[in-house]
Amino acid sequence: MLHRLESLESCNYNGMGVAVLERQAASLKWQQQNYVVQHNNLVELCASSMPQLQGLTGSNLGSGQMVELKRPEVFLGSDDFQEFVNFPVAGAEFGDSEKLDMVPPEAAADYCISRTSSCQMTALNTSVMKEEREDMILEKMESTTGSGRKSFNKRKPEAVADHKGKNKRIKGEGEPEVKTKCSTEISRNSSKENSKASEVQKLDYIHVRARRGQATDSHSLAERARREKISKKMKCLQDLVPSCNKITGKAGMLDEIINYVQSLQRQVEFLSMKIAALNSSVQFNVENLTMKEFPAYVANFPAAAKLPAMASLPYFQLNPLQKESVNCMLNESMLPPQTATEGIASASVSISEQSLSSSSMTQLQPFSTWNMDPQDIVPGIISNFKREYNFKCHYSPSYKTYSNDSDSYHS
Amino acid sequence: MNTSKPPTMDLQNLNPSSLKSRFATRFLRALTKINAQKPISPSSPTEIFQRYRRIKVAADKSMAYSVRSRRTWSRATLWRLRTRSPRSRLATLARRSSVKTRTTTVVDKTSHGKENKEERGAGLGVEEEELRELVPGGEAMDLCNLLDETAHYIKCLTTQVQVMRTIANLYSLD
Numbered sequence: 107m108l109h110r111l112e113s114l115e116s117c118n119y120n121g122m123g124v125a126v127l128e129r130q131a132a133s134l135k136w137q138q139q140n141y142v143v144q145h146n147n148l149v150e151l152c153a154s155s156m157p158q159l160q161g162l163t164g165s166n167l168g169s170g171q172m173v174e175l176k177r178p179e180v181f182l183g184s185d186d187f188q189e190f191v192n193f194p195v196a197g198a199e200f201g202d203s204e205k206l207d208m209v210p211p212e213a214a215a216d217y218c219i220s221r222t223s224s225c226q227m228t229a230l231n232t233s234v235m236k237e238e239r240e241d242m243i244l245e246k247m248e249s250t251t252g253s254g255r256k257s258f259n260k261r262k263p264e265a266v267a268d269h270k271g272k273n274k275r276i277k278g279e280g281e282p283e284v285k286t287k288c289s290t291e292i293s294r295n296s297s298k299e300n301s302k303a304s305e306v307q308k309l310d311y312i313h314v315r316a317r318r319g320q321a322t323d324s325h326s327l328a329e330r331a332r333r334e335k336i337s338k339k340m341k342c343l344q345d346l347v348p349s350c351n352k353i354t355g356k357a358g359m360l361d362e363i364i365n366y367v368q369s370l371q372r373q374v375e376f377l378s379m380k381i382a383a384l385n386s387s388v389q390f391n392v393e394n395l396t397m398k399e400f401p402a403y404v405a406n407f408p409a410a411a412k413l414p415a416m417a418s419l420p421y422f423q424l425n426p427l428q429k430e431s432v433n434c435m436l437n438e439s440m441l442p443p444q445t446a447t448e449g450i451a452s453a454s455v456s457i458s459e460q461s462l463s464s465s466s467m468t469q470l471q472p473f474s475t476w477n478m479d480p481q482d483i484v485p486g487i488i489s490n491f492k493r494e495y496n497f498k499c500h501y502s503p504s505y506k507t508y509s510n511d512s513d514s515y516h517s
Numbered sequence: 518m519n520t521s522k523p524p525t526m527d528l529q530n531l532n533p534s535s536l537k538s539r540f541a542t543r544f545l546r547a548l549t550k551i552n553a554q555k556p557i558s559p560s561s562p563t564e565i566f567q568r569y570r571r572i573k574v575a576a577d578k579s580m581a582y583s584v585r586s587r588r589t590w591s592r593a594t595l596w597r598l599r600t601r602s603p604r605s606r607l608a609t610l611a612r613r614s615s616v617k618t619r620t621t622t623v624v625d626k627t628s629h630g631k632e633n634k635e636e637r638g639a640g641l642g643v644e645e646e647e648l649r650e651l652v653p654g655g656e657a658m659d660l661c662n663l664l665d666e667t668a669h670y671i672k673c674l675t676t677q678v679q680v681m682r683t684i685a686n687l688y689s690l691d
Contacts, residue, residue, distance in 0.1 A: 332661070335661055336660055336661055336664065339661065339664040339665060339668070340664065342664075342668055343664060343667060343668050343671075346668055346671050346672065347671065357644060360644035360645070360647075360648060361644060363648065363667060363671075364644060364647050364648055364651060366671065367648075367651045367652070367667070367670070367671060367674070368651065370671065370674040370675065370678060371651070371674065373678045374573070374576060374577075374674065374677055374678060374681065375573060377678065377681040377682055377685055378569055378572040378573040378576055378681065379565075379569045380685045381548070381572050381681065381684060381685050381688060382565055382566075382568040382569035382571075382572050383565055383569075384685060384688040384689055
């Protein structure tokens with residue numbers, strides 16, 4: 107077997123050597139089936155090679171480059187498990203001072219590279235060293251700052267968690283029951299030994315997979331998966347909705363989300379009302395405005411919200427009909443400010459009253475300069491006013507009387 | 518507090534295929550149409566109100582068209598806008614009520630299946646229902662998809678508000 111290993115050593119660890127390695131791995135497998143080798147020996151063997159490798163190629167390993175080894179289950183002679191472990195590009199620890207060609211970082215980050223550490227398959231039985239080596243592996247893995255790939259980062263703590271879990275099991279039974287998959291995720295059943303493993307790193311797991319022998323409670327698993335999905339989505343929504351930062355709990359967040367959606371819809375209504383009113387006075391030459399000009403056009407008004415010239419718009423004056431309706435609304439009730447404080451609410455209401463009395467648009471200017479919160483109030487006012495409109499338009503006789511009044515007022 | 522300017526209006530690098538530009542072009546085109554149809558002068562409340570209705574419909578429609586049919590809410594909005602006449606409102610109500618009964622049975626089942634307290638399950642259900650009413654097309658979805666749709670809907674609404682605010686400001690400055 108040794109000469110096979112030596113031939114392995116002479117391989118350069120680039121992509122070309124993989125096929126060679128796999129072939130030799132297959133042949134080794136046959137040989138190893140004669141050996142009593144447990145999979146965890148691989149772990150500690152490779153781990154034991156680490157310090158030597160570090161001695162050999164200190165500079166190379168210092169960069170922390172690791173190649174992920176994907177060991178096919180067949181290779182180890184035990185069925186249906188795969189192991190995903192991070193290893194350095196190992197293989198030449200047999201006293202050979204051959205320089206390793208380190209895999210370039212891109213390939214190292216590529217988890218599709220499958221290399222077999224077949225060279226590690228000597229039957230070492232240093233069970234004492236097992237834990238230490240595994241801890242070293244864990245440290246190595248933790249210290250590896252993964253590439254930008256999300257999946258890589260995700261799998262790393264899973265491997266960590268898995269190894270720790272495996273550790274416990276080795277102590278207990280010595281039977282390998284690791285179920286790690288390269289391209290899928292581990293389950294997080296906290297009932298068994300994984301309760302400690304999940305302490306290692308907390309990341310978001312998307313998929314949950316049943317552990318072997320524990321799949322009976324499929325309902326609870328499905329429920330747990332569903333709940334995790336929902337909580338993950340709630341977190342995304344929390345980022346979108348600005349007011350959700352302090353609120354925890356589903357119900358409160360849903361309330362905030364509902365309020366936010368309502369306020370956005372009201373803002374759309376308010377803005378369309380505004381455009382309708384402004385539209386009546388301005389001829390907007392859109393034909394001359396292409397999409398390219400639009401940004402420049404808009405950019406010409408840098409502080410687009412600060413508008414001094416709103417006084418020039420006569421048509422947005424609220425005529426008496428509107429004034430009446432808004433007045434009675436203001437008298438009835440203050441609109442419940444969902445996101446604004448009461449101080450702002452009262453201020454805005456007072457300002458709006460001033461604007462009504464003065465019938466000049468300059469008073470409404472501060473509204474546009476404010477952020478979203480006070481604009482919750484104004485759209486609310488306008489939407490109430492719109493509802494009044496609805497009411498009046500539907501009941502035409504009463505509306506006609508109103509229109510007569512307004513006409514007489516105008517004349 | 519927040520700045521007055523909308524934070525994500527990166528006007529120099531306007532991606533022509535982004536949601537914002539798609540919506541802006543469509544909406545502006547609709548606005549020109551509305552302008553062309555009606556005479557501009559009158560300021561009577563009815564006129565303004567009708568114009569407001571048209572503009573709002575145009576805004577919703579252009580937003581839904583910009584999203585195409587990729588999202589349930591956009592499909593529902595388009596469907597709703599197409600069948601807006603009163604005679605088919607009955608059809609809308611019928612459809613909505615039938616769908617609602619289906620959804621409530623689903624909600625009941627899951628709340629029984631959970632180990633949550635009953636009030637908590639019911640409490641969540643109340644807000645869920647509200648959210649379903651708010652988001653167009655939300656009646657027939659489970660909570661998971663509903664949250665997805667809500668996120669996308671919020672994003673599109675904010676875009677809509679930004680663009681419309683800019684347009685309104687442009688109008689007022691001219």
